[in-house]
Amino acid sequence: MLEPGRYIKDILRQAPGTAVTAHGWVKTRRDSKGVHFVQLNDGSCFQDLQVVIEAGTLAEAVLKQVTTGACIRVEGDLVESPAAGQAVELRARAIHIFGEADPATYPLQKKGHTMEFLREIAHLRVRSNTFGAVFRVRNALSFAIHRFFQERGFLYVHTPIITTSDAEGAGAMFGVTTLDLMNLPRIAQGPQAGQVDFSQDFFGKPAHLTVSGQLEAEIFALAFANVYTFGPTFRAENSNTPRHLAEFWMIEPEMAFCDLAGNMRLAEEFLKYIIQYVMEHCLPDLEFFNKRIDDTVLQTLEHVATSDFAHITYTEAISLLEKAPRTWEFPVYWGADLQSEHERYLTEETFRRPVIVTDYPREIKAFYMRLNDDGRTVRAMDVLAPRIGEIIGGSQREERYDVLRDKIRQQGLDERAYWWYLELRKYGSAPHAGFGLGLERMLMYLTGMKNIRDVIPFPRTPGYAEF
Ligand code: ATP
Ligand code: MN
Numbered sequence: 381m382l383e384p385g386r387y388i389k390d391i392l393r394q395a396p397g398t399a400v401t402a403h404g405w406v407k408t409r410r411d412s413k414g415v416h417f418v419q420l421n422d423g424s425c426f427q428d429l430q431v432v433i434e435a436g437t438l439a440e441a442v443l444k445q446v447t448t449g450a451c452i453r454v455e456g457d458l459v460e461s462p463a464a465g466q467a468v469e470l471r472a473r474a475i476h477i478f479g480e481a482d483p484a485t486y487p488l489q490k491k492g493h494t495m496e497f498l499r500e501i502a503h504l505r506v507r508s509n510t511f512g513a514v515f516r517v518r519n520a521l522s523f524a525i526h527r528f529f530q531e532r533g534f535l536y537v538h539t540p541i542i543t544t545s546d547a548e549g550a551g552a553m554f555g556v557t558t559l560d561l562m563n564l565p566r567i568a569q570g571p572q573a574g575q576v577d578f579s580q581d582f583f584g585k586p587a588h589l590t591v592s593g594q595l596e597a598e599i600f601a602l603a604f605a606n607v608y609t610f611g612p613t614f615r616a617e618n619s620n621t622p623r624h625l626a627e628f629w630m631i632e633p634e635m636a637f638c639d640l641a642g643n644m645r646l647a648e649e650f651l652k653y654i655i656q657y658v659m660e661h662c663l664p665d666l667e668f669f670n671k672r673i674d675d676t677v678l679q680t681l682e683h684v685a686t687s688d689f690a691h692i693t694y695t696e697a698i699s700l701l702e703k704a705p706r707t708w709e710f711p712v713y714w715g716a717d718l719q720s721e722h723e724r725y726l727t728e729e730t731f732r733r734p735v736i737v738t739d740y741p742r743e744i745k746a747f748y749m750r751l752n753d754d755g756r757t758v759r760a761m762d763v764l765a766p767r768i769g770e771i772i773g774g775s776q777r778e779e780r781y782d783v784l785r786d787k788i789r790q791q792g793l794d795e796r797a798y799w800w801y802l803e804l805r806k807y808g809s810a811p812h813a814g815f816g817l818g819l820e821r822m823l824m825y826l827t828g829m830k831n832i833r834d835v836i837p838f839p840r841t842p843g844y845a846e847f
Contacts, residue, residue, distance in 0.1 A: 449481030539593030674828025774815025
């Protein structure tokens with residue numbers, strides 16, 4: 381019967397004359413005089429295996445079932461292929477049909493489907509050229525990320541998915557509860573009378589799905605020095621954009637004994653490493669994206685992998701943007717957050733390479749970022765890349781107890797909820813820094829795919845959680 385590891389990818393590398401058995405799904409079938417051509421794919425590589433069936437080799441009943449979408453096993457011999465772009469093809473001796481696919485109803489017909497339609501058939505779109513390539517790149521990228529950190533001795537830490545603290549203090553969280561929504565327990569008396577009594581809930585207080593693993597990663601950095609998280613993250617922001625998902629994957633390294641300069645160096649090295657890895661291991665997939673999705677993909681990746689990133693402060697960035705000969709949709713002034721149009725101008729027109737912007741105004745960044753001596757800016761960094769804008773956000777963290785406590789209070793956060801985070805600054809505190817990269821944003825960058833829903837297997841967005 382079947383064994384794992386016998387892939388079309390391997391069959392394509394074997395010499396003519398070898399007898400092989402191939403398994404896969406029929407992409408297309410073409411009939412010409414006396415011979416049938418079948419493109420067979422098993423997801424192991426971009427290239428299909430061409431199967432050639434001479435008329436009379438197979439019973440009519442079997443041949444009839446070899447249609448787009450059917451799953452088959454082919455036994456035969458490899459022969460040199462006269463066709464361009466492939467060394468060998470498989471001359472079929474026998475075919476077994478595992479599962480037919482009625483051509484009258486099979487939804488994934490040859491070409492021309494919109495991405496929106498394909499999203500509705502996410503159980504079948506994975507068999508198409510585009511999504512085959514997307515998920516091979518996603519796999520290679522995930523492996524490259526682990527390899528990068530593991531090679532450098534970073535500890536992989538699993539931070540909790542259910543949490544009772546909000547990392548950013550910014551809301552947009554999914555609640556987690558076992559309370560009966562039709563019959564909520566209420567607080568009977570006192571100042572909170574009438575409010576939901578979460579002491580009766582599963583965790584005894586309100587709980588949520590995590591929006592970031594950073595705060596818990598900091599706990600581990602202050603014991604293992606260099607750590608990283610790589611896990612699912614949830615945000616209930618009701619923004620129907622092509623760049624936001626309700627469930628996505630985030631990578632968050634955190635380094636003790638590291639300042640902003642070290643953080644910037646690591647982020648640059650990291651981006652170059654993962655781009656190079658994917659270019660080395662998924663070139664046929666990237667070439668497909670370059671040809672069919674966005675013809676700047678390869679050029680931009682090459683460029684990012686080989687150029688030195690520029691460094692400027694937020695204050696310098698604002699002054700460059702103020703002098704820019706153009707009108708902005710979003711106004712530019714010191715204190716304003718940089719919008720996508722500003723980020724792209726800096727990286728695509730001013731510097732023509734990736735740019736790291738540092739030292740943002742404290743008001744527009746999270747409470748945990750280290751306050752600079754000017755009292756107005758924090759040690760934040762955003763890495764901006766051509767074509768997409770912000771791709772990484774990070775900072776040196778505030779390691780001084782008093783300063784951190786004051787910032788928590790000033791931002792109107794409940795300091796009791798951060799008791800353990802504050803204690804890290806009381807017992808064995810150390811300078812530390814880290815950053816976050818959204819896996820799907822990086823995948824959009826690598827593939828040129830325009831909608832984030834098309835780089836995750838089963839997208840969750842407002843109003844949609846099928847499959
Ligand atoms: P944005 O301004 O695009 O909403 P953010 O400032 O909320 O991003 P962070 O809180 O810094 O983002 O999160 C770290 C990274 O996670 C981002 O740089 C981005 O790559 C990714 N990210 C954030 N929100 C989402 C989302 N809703 N879906 C997918 N990826 C996201
Ligand atoms: Mn956001």
